[in-house]
Amino acid sequence: MPFYVRKNFWTITALALLAILxxxxxxYSIDLxxxxxxxxxxxxxLNILVGYLGNLSFGHAAFFSIGGYTCAILLxxxxxxxxxxxxxxxxxxxxxxxLIGLVCVRRNHMYFAMLTLAFGMLVxxxxxxxxxxxxxxxxxxxxxxxTILSNPINFYYFTLLTSIIATYALxxxxxxxFGQAMIAIRENxxxxxxxxxxxxxxxxxxxxxxGIFAGLxxxxxxxxxxxxxxxxAFWTESGQVLIMVLLGGMHSFIGPILGAIALxxxxxxxxxxxxxxxxxxxxxLLIVVLIAPEGLAxxxxxxxxxxxxxx
Amino acid sequence: MIxxxxxxxxxxxxxxxxxxxxxxxxxxxGLTLIFGVLRVINFAHGAFFMVGAYVLLSFTRWFExxxxxxxxxxxxxxxxxxxxxxxxERHLLCHLYEKEHLLQLLFTFALVLIIGDxxxxxxxxxxxxxxxxxxxxxxxxxGISYYPAYLxxxxxxxxxxxxxxxxxxxYTRWGRIIRAARLDREMLLALGTNVKAVYSIVFVVGSALAxxxxxxxxPRMAIxxxxxxxxxxDCFIIVIIGGLGSMWGSFLGAxxxxxxxxxxxxxFQEWEIVVVYMLLIIVxxxxxxxxxxxxxxxxx
Numbered sequence: 001m002p003f004y005v006r007k008n009f010w011t012i013t014a015l016a017l018l019a020i021l022x023x024x025x026x027x028y029s030i031d032l033x034x035x036x037x038x039x040x041x042x043x044x045x046l047n048i049l050v051g052y053l054g055n056l057s058f059g060h061a062a063f064f065s066i067g068g069y070t071c072a073i074l075l076x077x078x079x080x081x082x083x084x085x086x087x088x089x090x091x092x093x094x095x096x097x098x099l100i101g102l103v104c105v106r107r108n109h110m111y112f113a114m115l116t117l118a119f120g121m122l123v124x125x126x127x128x129x130x131x132x133x134x135x136x137x138x139x140x141x142x143x144x145x146x147t148i149l150s151n152p153i154n155f156y157y158f159t160l161l162t163s164i165i166a167t168y169a170l171x172x173x174x175x176x177x178f179g180q181a182m183i184a185i186r187e188n189x190x191x192x193x194x195x196x197x198x199x200x201x202x203x204x205x206x207x208x209x210x211g212i213f214a215g216l217x218x219x220x221x222x223x224x225x226x227x228x229x230x231x232x233a234f235w236t237e238s239g240q241v242l243i244m245v246l247l248g249g250m251h252s253f254i255g256p257i258l259g260a261i262a263l264x265x266x267x268x269x270x271x272x273x274x275x276x277x278x279x280x281x282x283x284x285l286l287i288v289v290l291i292a293p294e295g296l297a298x299x300x301x302x303x304x305x306x307x308x309x310x311x
Numbered sequence: 312m313i314x315x316x317x318x319x320x321x322x323x324x325x326x327x328x329x330x331x332x333x334x335x336x337x338x339x340x341g342l343t344l345i346f347g348v349l350r351v352i353n354f355a356h357g358a359f360f361m362v363g364a365y366v367l368l369s370f371t372r373w374f375e376x377x378x379x380x381x382x383x384x385x386x387x388x389x390x391x392x393x394x395x396x397x398x399x400e401r402h403l404l405c406h407l408y409e410k411e412h413l414l415q416l417l418f419t420f421a422l423v424l425i426i427g428d429x430x431x432x433x434x435x436x437x438x439x440x441x442x443x444x445x446x447x448x449x450x451x452x453x454g455i456s457y458y459p460a461y462l463x464x465x466x467x468x469x470x471x472x473x474x475x476x477x478x479x480x481x482y483t484r485w486g487r488i489i490r491a492a493r494l495d496r497e498m499l500l501a502l503g504t505n506v507k508a509v510y511s512i513v514f515v516v517g518s519a520l521a522x523x524x525x526x527x528x529x530p531r532m533a534i535x536x537x538x539x540x541x542x543x544x545d546c547f548i549i550v551i552i553g554g555l556g557s558m559w560g561s562f563l564g565a566x567x568x569x570x571x572x573x574x575x576x577x578x579f580q581e582w583e584i585v586v587v588y589m590l591l592i593i594v595x596x597x598x599x600x601x602x603x604x605x606x607x608x609x610x611x
Binding site (some may be wrong): 054056058064103106109110111113114115117119122125129152235236239243246250276279281282283284285286289290293296 | 346352388411414417420423424431547548551555581582584585592595599
């Protein structure tokens with residue numbers, strides 16, 4: 001095998017499997033995979049803040065909903081062309097993330113978490129109360145999506161392609177000097193400052209990047225469900241995606257993807273037996289926090305180190 | 312808008328703001344107390360509040376006599392929350408003090424999820440309500456206007472609790488130890504104080520206050536699953552505005568939140584919530600550590 005194939009063996013295998021998935025003809029697995037891809041992207045975007053920057057955001061669902069609602073409203077209420085709606089929704093997520101970030105990055109640690117939570121709830125309140133525009137607590141239903149995307153297989157490929165591009169972009173960002181600066185801030189903000197890193201500016205930029213990709217996943221979510229609901233902005237939704245990040249492993253790039261796959265599959269599995277999914281979720285979170293803070297990715301690395309590598 | 316010039320109308324709304332504010336203060340002061348010493352933001356504080364409300368509900372259902380049921384229920388809510396908090400702190404949270412803030416926050420979030428479902432299992436998904444306790448179900452003539460006795464009781468109870476806590480913190484041996492634990496945990500440990508016990512006690516007392524706040528909120532609001540998730544946001548806003556860890560800060564923050572919620576609703580109807588957030592942003596831009604908070608010394 002050529003070097004680049006061997007190096008990216010797992011990535012290429014995963015992509016190949018994803019690409020041929022619709023050949024199975026199973027509508028169920030196509031739908032499930034589409035949803036997992038959307039959540040994986042959402043979790044990846046949050047990991048920029050949590051894993052790389054070390055700032056715990058409890059209001060990330062805000063950008064997810066802003067992206068989703070903006071795209072939904074432009075497409076349906078104003079009948080804008082798809083591409084324009086899509087790009088404007090991304091721009092709105094970016095602007096919202098910039099404005100909210102301006103206030104939030106002034107504070108660290110717990111204040112940051114509480115501020116992001118407060119702003120997340122502000123977005124939720126607006127989605128809930130601005131009934132003429134957002135549809136209030138009934139949600140915004142019946143989004144006009146382009147006919148080409150109304151076919152589940154086409155939508156699956158659209159989501160897959162978008163996710164791949166977005167993931168690649170995030171990967172590039174995380175492995176650039178910018179990514180290194182974020183890690184330096186995570187490890188020690190004061191030291192990073194002394195080294196000449198403009199920590200506030202980096203944190204704000206990271207906040208905006210994270211917001212844009214969360215908005216992107218929100219857009220995909222709205223298009224997939226043909227609707228957007230205020231619950232998507234509620235703080236427990238932010239908490240859920242945070243659990244995906246933590247479960248997967250926040251100190252690894254692919255961790256959040258693993259977390260999204262694991263948590264989403266588990267949710268569907270558990271919901272067959274009981275309505276008390278939250279208690280299971282809380283239990284998982286408790287175990288991860290107390291016993292395995294590195295998450296699934298940490299587990300994979302541990303297994304590799306102890307059992308697979310022959311030194 | 313003509314009505315707003317009526318003094319009795321304004322008075323009642325001002326009193327409502329205080330009643331709401333003082334009820335929230337009882338809850339939020341527990342949060343700020345815990346943060347001050349343990350340096351942990353307890354997301355589950357709202358869930359504790361909800362459990363307090365449900366415990367009171369059970370007691371009013373068990374006892375024939377409504378007054379006994381109510382007041383014993385309020386005490387029972389504090390005791391229940393104290394016990395839950397003791398278990399949580401001693402067996403789970405204590406393993407996380409040396410870890411990152413991130414894990415502590417997520418730990419308390421796990422509690423939110425677990426407690427939320429457990430209350431749903433025990434008390435069911437339906438909405439309940441409890442009337443004012445006997446003796447407090449009438450209205451009192453305050454000269455300008457009549458005002459519900461129970462809400463007046465809340466308005467008076469808030470400052471009493473604040474003064475009580477203040478006296479304990481400022482003038483007793485335990486208060487001195489708690490203040491020392493806020494400043495320098497290691498030094499306190501070196502001086503031979505049982506810091507573990509201090510942490511447990513503060514967490515228990517703070518959580519018991521959430522339980523009391525929940526029990527006393529019951530006649531004001533409907534009891535239902537999910538009632539915790541909005542209260543915790545209010546508490547966060549209060550402690551951010553007042554300054555994290557500051558007892559009087561949360562008192563001030565609670566009054567400000569009460570006023571902006573009640574008068575915000577009056578003036579802006581459903582957009583009241585935006586007023587609250589605007590206030591939050593203004594306070595933070597003006598005084599990043601909150602109105603009465605001291606700038607945070609980074610502790611590692």
